[in-house]
Amino acid sequence: MTESSDFRTTTIPLNDGATQIPALGFGTLIPDPAVTLSATKDALVAGFRHFDCAERYRNEREVGEALQSGLAAQGLAREDLFVTTKLWNSNHRPERVEPAFEASLERLKLNYLDLYLIHTPFAFQPGDEQDPRDENGNVIYDGSVTLLDTWRALERLVDQGKCRAIGLSDITLDKLEPIYASARIKPAVVQVESHPYLPETELLQFCKQKGIVLLAFAPLGHGMKPGLLEDPVITAVAARVVKTPAQVLLAWAVQRGTALLTTPKSAARARENFDISPLPEDAFDEISRIQTRQRLNDVVHTGRPGFIPRAKTT
Ligand SMILES: NC(=O)c1ccc[n+]([C@@H]2O[C@H](COP(=O)([O-])OP(=O)(O)OC[C@H]3O[C@@H](n4cnc5c(N)ncnc54)[C@H](OP(=O)(O)O)[C@@H]3O)[C@@H](O)[C@H]2O)c1
Numbered sequence: 629m630t631e632s633s634d635f636r637t638t639t640i641p642l643n644d645g646a647t648q649i650p651a652l653g654f655g656t657l658i659p660d661p662a663v664t665l666s667a668t669k670d671a672l673v674a675g676f677r678h679f680d681c682a683e684r685y686r687n688e689r690e691v692g693e694a695l696q697s698g699l700a701a702q703g704l705a706r707e708d709l710f711v712t713t714k715l716w717n718s719n720h721r722p723e724r725v726e727p728a729f730e731a732s733l734e735r736l737k738l739n740y741l742d743l744y745l746i747h748t749p750f751a752f753q754p755g756d757e758q759d760p761r762d763e764n765g766n767v768i769y770d771g772s773v774t775l776l777d778t779w780r781a782l783e784r785l786v787d788q789g790k791c792r793a794i795g796l797s798d799i800t801l802d803k804l805e806p807i808y809a810s811a812r813i814k815p816a817v818v819q820v821e822s823h824p825y826l827p828e829t830e831l832l833q834f835c836k837q838k839g840i841v842l843l844a845f846a847p848l849g850h851g852m853k854p855g856l857l858e859d860p861v862i863t864a865v866a867a868r869v870v871k872t873p874a875q876v877l878l879a880w881a882v883q884r885g886t887a888l889l890t891t892p893k894s895a896a897r898a899r900e901n902f903d904i905s906p907l908p909e910d911a912f913d914e915i916s917r918i919q920t921r922q923r924l925n926d927v928v929h930t931g932r933p934g935f936i937p938r939a940k941t942t
Contacts, residue, residue, distance in 0.1 A: 633880045634905040636675055637731045642816040643839040647742060649817065650710055651882045652902060653678035655845060655889035661690045662853075667893045668694035674898035680819075680843075680889050681736065682714035683728060683749055684758060684933060688735035696737050711736065712743035712799060715782070717931050718758050720751035720773050725781035729790065743781060743817055748798040749775050750931025759933070767932055775803065776810055781839065783813045795840075801831045808838060814827045819843040821880040822886060823856055823877065824915050825922040830929055836885060846876055847881045849886045861918055863865065865911045878904045880915045 639648035654671040656679060659662045667894035668679070672695070681691050699706065713736065719728035729744060751770040753760040760768040782794040795817035796804060808814060818835055822828045822844035822899040835842045854864060857873045866873045874890075876896075881888040883906055892898040907915075926934055 632801060634903075635879060636902055636904065638882055640841050640885075640887055642793050642841060644793055645815055647816075648710075649743070649841055649843075649887050650678035651887045651891045652675075652676060652878070652904060653710075653712075653843065653887055654898075655680045655876065655891040656687060656691045657685050657891060658687060658893065659793065660787060660937060661687055663893055664690040665694045667891070667898070670895040671892065671902075672698040672704075674892075674902045676898070677708060678712075678887070680845075681732070682710045682716070683719075683732050683735075684714065684716045684747060688713065689731055692735055692737035699747070704732045706738065711738060712749035713741060714745040715778070715935040716747050717750050717752040717759055718755055718760065720746070720770065720775075721754045722777050722779045722781040722806055723738060723774070725778065726785065729785055733790075740789070743793045743795060744785060744791040745795045745797045745817065745819055746775070746778055746782065748927055748931040749796065749803050751775075751778070752803050752931065767930070769931075775807060779807055779811060783811070786813050794942040795843075797818065798925075798931070800928055801834055804831070804834070808840075814838070815840055817841045817843050817887075819845060819854045819889070820928070821846045821923065821925050822881070823847050823849050824859070824862075824880065824918045825849065825856060826924075827884075827916070830884065832884070835903045841887055842885075842889045844881050845889045846924055847890060848877050849922075852924065859918065861914055861921070863915060865907065869911060871905075871909060872900060875904055876907065876911075876915070879907050880912060883907060884916070885914050 638651040654676040656710045713732045751773045764932040793816035797819035832842050862873045866876045892899045892901045
């Protein structure tokens with residue numbers, strides 16, 4: 629990790645030996661298209677250079693538009709950004725991977741990706757229906773494709789120079805280990821829920837040993853209240869270091885060696901969530917000692933996108 633007096637420019641090297649991932653990432657899981665556009669532009673202006681997308685978020689077009697106009701407005705180049713998107717569960721069959729990747733690229737208005745992730749380790753029935761259900765409302769899984777089959781198809785995208793790195797999301801250590809062992813191109817990044825209530829210590833340790841970056845989503849516990857933002861340890865540290873609870877939680881994540889994703893939706897929050905600096909060691913340790921345990925997303929056990937909020941329809 630590059631050391632600096634603040635975390636705004638902190639980057640972590642990926643195992644391809646060439647790419648650096650900015651520790652502070654902006655997540656684009658935003659159901660409203662207009663908010664996607666404005667929040668993505670605001671994030672770019674605030675200084676975020678790492679953007680996390682997914683075909684499942686159904687807003688890659690808006691993100692692409694915001695990035696294209698934002699880069700031009702700020703005189704930035706594509707190479708100044710680190711952009712990730714994810715392969716959805718209904719595209720796990722190897723022959724569906726490259727078309728899904730190309731469709732994401734087209735929507736994002738990009739000609740390469742920095743990182744492509746398998747969104748969850750669960751293959752759903754292949755097709756354009758992202759959420760296939762049987763007559764009883766149960767998810768229809770696809771038992772004929774393994775995670776390794778899908779991984780091999782991602783490796784071919786790297787071979788073709790279409791993306792610089794590949795990884796997995798919503799994965800547990802027991803599923804990561806066999807992929808790591810069999811992979812010709814090792815996973816560079818693992819994106820999972822992680823925060824002081826779900827530190828994923830064992831997974832983080834494995835990732836550090838193997839040179840994999842752990843990319844934490846929900847570092848603010850999805851902003852749920854009651855929750856992490858109101859935890860007495862977090863609010864006490866925030867008062868002591870004269871930062872907001874959100875800034876303290878984001879700092880803790882970077883300080884323990886993970887990259888993170890956060891989704892501020894206004895310009896003021898984008899500035900707040902980007903203005904992250906190291907915590908004093910005692911404050912960092914105090915947060916690491918929090919004993920509450922809570923997983924907010926069940927997706928690692930089912931592949932079901934329960935975490936994706938539906939846009940309100942009027
Ligand atoms: N791989 C996966 O399965 C998966 C799952 C979930 C998320 N993700 C990724 O992770 C990204 C981050 O999502 P997240 O929900 O984890 O984001 P987050 O930043 O941890 O939480 C967002 C929530 O926190 C609130 N918030 C943001 N900044 C705040 C601040 N400074 N003070 C107080 N509240 C604040 C937001 O409120 P407002 O809405 O009021 O602004 C929102 O309710 C997503 O966009 C997506 O890219 C991936």
